[in-house]
Amino acid sequence: MTEAPENRIEDAILDAIAEQRLPAGTKLGEQVLSELFDCNRANVRRALASLAGQHIVELRPNRGAFVVTPTPQEARDIFQARRAIERTIAREAAKHATVEDIRKLREIIEEEAQARATARKPLELRLSRQFHIQLAKIAGNHVLERFLAELTMRSTLILGLYSSGGASQCSEDEHTEIVNALEKGDAEALSHLIDEHLQHLEADLSFDRPKQIGFGLAQALVSPSY
Amino acid sequence: MTEAPENRIEDAILDAIAEQRLPAGTKLGEQVLSELFDCNRANVRRALASLAGQHIVELRPNRGAFVVTPTPQEARDIFQARRAIERTIAREAAKHATVEDIRKLREIIEEEAQARATARKPLELRLSRQFHIQLAKIAGNHVLERFLAELTMRSTLILGLYSSGGASQCSEDEHTEIVNALEKGDAEALSHLIDEHLQHLEADLSFDRPKQIGFGLAQALVSPSY
DNA sequence: TTAAGTAAGATTGTTAACAAAAATAAAGAA
DNA sequence: TTCTTTATTTTTGTTAACAATCTTACTTAA
Known part of the structure; x- marks a missing residue:
């Protein structure tokens, strides 16, 4: 049995964050994700809602989903x-x-x-x-x-x-x-x-100058850096 | 500004669980919830996905959403x-x-x-x-x-x-x-x-005989017992 | 040049119809 | 009766079209 699409999406996003391919603040557009994982938007939205429940993703109404940027x-x-x-x-x-x-x-x-x-x-x-x-x-x-x-x-x-x-x-x-x-x-x-x-x-943290803040590409989701 | 429907649903479910109006195992049907909160199924599904991300609700594929029953x-x-x-x-x-x-x-x-x-x-x-x-x-x-x-x-x-x-x-x-x-x-x-x-x-817990296991009614969601 | 305003495009949100699956009810055989 | 099979109904899952909102690019005026 193959995995449900919303779980595939969720795991891929989590893996990408764990390897710093997805930096804080990255926008996770619905269309991009649905094309990337070859599924409909409903599944994307479900995955994003679940990640929002885990505070990994932030849902801004009428704006979309973003990787959280911890203060x-x-x-x-x-x-x-x-x-x-x-x-x-x-x-x-x-x-x-x-x-x-x-x-x-x-x-x-x-x-x-x-x-x-x-x-x-x-x-x-x-x-x-x-x-x-x-x-x-x-x-x-x-x-x-x-x-x-x-x-x-x-x-x-x-x-x-x-x-x-x-x-x-x-x-x-x-x-x-x-x-x-x-x-x-x-x-x-x-x-x-x-x-x-x-x-x-x-x-080891220093809060002077935040470094990488989210750029746009979710391409990182499918291409590991090694 | 009035609250988003998926948050209303989520909060109502959480409140109902906190007061034991919704016991473990209760099925949370999509149609029932959408009628109860006067919104479309998409919002219901979003609320349930978020609660699933918090392990308060369990989503069984093709079966629906249920209040979790802790072992x-x-x-x-x-x-x-x-x-x-x-x-x-x-x-x-x-x-x-x-x-x-x-x-x-x-x-x-x-x-x-x-x-x-x-x-x-x-x-x-x-x-x-x-x-x-x-x-x-x-x-x-x-x-x-x-x-x-x-x-x-x-x-x-x-x-x-x-x-x-x-x-x-x-x-x-x-x-x-x-x-x-x-x-x-x-x-x-x-x-x-x-x-x-x-x-x-x-x-104080005793694991001999589980007591209330979820019955069907989500009516409890809107009628506090006091 | 800068700023404000406007129009075009893209993205999210909503809705409804349809497909697929499971639960239920009914009917028949042991 | 009890178990299996079949048909019906209900529920979840999927899809597409449309509406609302935001973003971007462009035009115009100071």
Whole structure:
């Protein structure tokens, strides 16, 4: 069975945001999307309504749908929410992690390192996000996993707007420390490491000058940059 | 300016769920809703898609939209998520609470007591939920507030399905204790009280025999029970 | 040159008709 | 009766045409 068109659209938009092919503020025109995904406007509108319900997309009446552009205040709220959620994810992951889970996390870190070494920033970002999502899957709480999926998606948009670029190597090293703590099963240390990791990510932001603000093309939706 | 029809529909459905007029599993037929809110089906579908994005409604292809029925596992995930989120809300609320905030919370508790005294369970439930939402507003984090709004909504459905009925008086007393700790500005005590309060709520559930499962009428949407 | 106003084009919003699928009711066989 | 099959009805899904709104380009006047 092939996937429903509105889900294909939704997933494609989410994937594109996760890899920074779709920057904050990009207009998501109905006709463009319906042609791109070969379906009618009704399905496009359904996908956009669902994304609006998840605060990934903003619907402006009579104007259309746009990728959200988080404000500095929203960025603070999002990182505070991530710390609340990921501390609990950390403690739960420590309870449930298997050797296979650990192996998979290290694999993601390895790919991250390679992406960074070859200067493939979008891939690196997707993998960094994947690392956090994977921890949530290990924790086994579907609700927290979904919340984190949304928050990391919006974090990617925030990084695109406000990142001052520094924290990349740092982030990777911290991921390694996190897996080590997980392997030891030290829930409290793990929780603390994750919390600090997120504080470091947030500290890397600078709200002086927003960088890329949405340009028009949704072509990025179908052509990955690597 | 009058509100857009899809928002009217969405809010009406959420209100009805918050007061247990719409139980888990209720079918939300498109024609019924479009007649009830005097709008076309397109608006109904948009509202339902948005609610589906918030996991309040489940869309089954070719079947229609239904109020979600949380499983016992989902109930556990939801309460764990609430504890993660509301602990942080508690600490933030302790930082920002004004005397006016305290007054308003006590007002809600008072109304709760009256609703309980006069055996108006749906109103009592709505107010109990309102208490937690109000704390989130005081904390001032819009993201956490929205997550909590969703979680308390689903908690109401869970109580409808699995509540063993006992925790009502207990819950009210704990709300009082919580406001007292907030007034003192004791963030850690407050966080701990909230955590215990949620554990008590969860402990009141019994997963033996689900009670009300969705019957058909969406008439409940427009006629409050008090 | 700049600004305001106007007209043309493009995009979103609304509506209705039709197609497809599922639920229901009815009829027949074991 | 009970189960299956078939026909009917209801509901969801799709499509296209039209209306309303916004955007853009152009013209005109200060």
